[in-house]
Amino acid sequence: MLRCMTQSPTPREIIEALVAIPTVSRDSNLACIEFIRDHLARHGVASTLVESDDGRKANLFATVGPMVEGGVVLSGHTDVVPVDDQDWDTDPFQVVEKEARLYGRGTCDMKSFYAIALALLPEMQNLKRPIHFALSYDEEVGCLGAPALIEALTAAVPAPEAVIVGEPTMMRVVKAHKSIFRFHTRVTGHEAHSSQPHRGVSAVMVAGRLINWMHERQRRCAFEARPACTFEPPHASLHCGVVQGGTATNIMAHHCEFDSDFRSLPGEDARTYFEELQAFAREVVEPEMQAIAPDTGIEFRVDACVPAFEAEEDEAAVALVKRLTGQNDLESVSYGAEAGQFQQAGHSVVMCGPGSIDQAHQPNEYISLDQVEAGTAFTRRLIDYLS
Ligand SMILES: [Zn+2]
Secondary structure (H helix, E strand, O other), X not given: OOOOOOOOOOHHHHHHHHHOOOOEOOOOOHHHHHHHHHHHHHOOOOEEEEEOOOOOOEEEEEEEOOOOOXXXXXXXXXXXXXXXXXXXXXXXXXXXXXXXXXXXXXXXXXXXXXXXXHHOHHHOOOOOOOEEEEEEOOOOOOOOOHHHHHHHHHHHOOOOOEEEEOOOOOOXXXXXXXXXXXXXXXXXXXXXXXOOOOOOEXXXXXXXXXXXXXXXXXXXXXXXXXXXXXXXXXXXXXXXXXXXEOOOOOEOOOEEEEEEEEEOOOOOOHHHHHHHHHHHHHHHHHHHHHHHOOOOEEEEEEEEEEOOEEOOOOOHHHHHHHHHHOOOOEEEEOOOOOHHHHHHOOOOEEEOOOOOOOOOOOOOOEEEHHHHHHHHHHHHHHHHHHO
């Protein structure tokens, strides 16, 4: 049950309410979307929902102020990462304050950013140019909700001046993020006794070769990295995070599956590394497998492809957020986000939001009250700028 809220809740009250609605990516986010839609409606703001194909999830966009060009889009995601197997000191879905920090899943990544803006709705009465909310689902599982949201928003509202993606940057100005390319690999081997390697094909051993290829390819990327690159690390990462396969130590495995995630720099395409891996599989590994057993093979399935993001130093969104934060330094981050998708749709984009990425996805995730205040001051300056 949602707590009954006062007419003008504070940023903190909205953070508490949003965290209390669990929105782990695998589950529906509709309760959260309804809460936000009701809150906007109480301030006379209509929302548009862009639903997922199965209707279990929805994106939301809404415009506060006049429907004119030159507004600012505040972009956030409603979903959060799971808390399974994480050792939390407190209930992750109940905000707890300790040592001037608010603990809870999503406090930092990234419910506070738009909770603050929602709390400041009463201060948006005199906007001459609009603030558009753009809230997505399934960001944490490969930015799957954003494309339909961005398409619908771009078609529905007059061209905005800037899109601010409020991922936790400690209110620093971030002008670039890496791409994400996620895929699943399924290896089918041929069972035989482990002492008879000439008679069988171990799917686990084949998976090991493919995973080692990623390791070696990443080393080459590191070796070839440009010293001037501002990313940490200054090269693409090629990572396998989950492997499942095999039956027993003395059986050459019939099956092995694994999930990988490649992240590349702006200006290169993670798909290129994937294509190199596929070529290695098709031209080198599969012929060797099939020479022993023709029923063996390797299949790939692409799960997510999120473009990288890089803004020009003098473009509208960057200039605006530099001015609002009083900062001149621009940073690059290695995690992926929705900024590249907005940029591909033709928008000027920048990333800036409260909280630190160091606390994101962790047990005992928190946002400091300082950062909530900094985010609030930033949003007020944005409202002034547009009023
Ligand atoms: Zn996030």
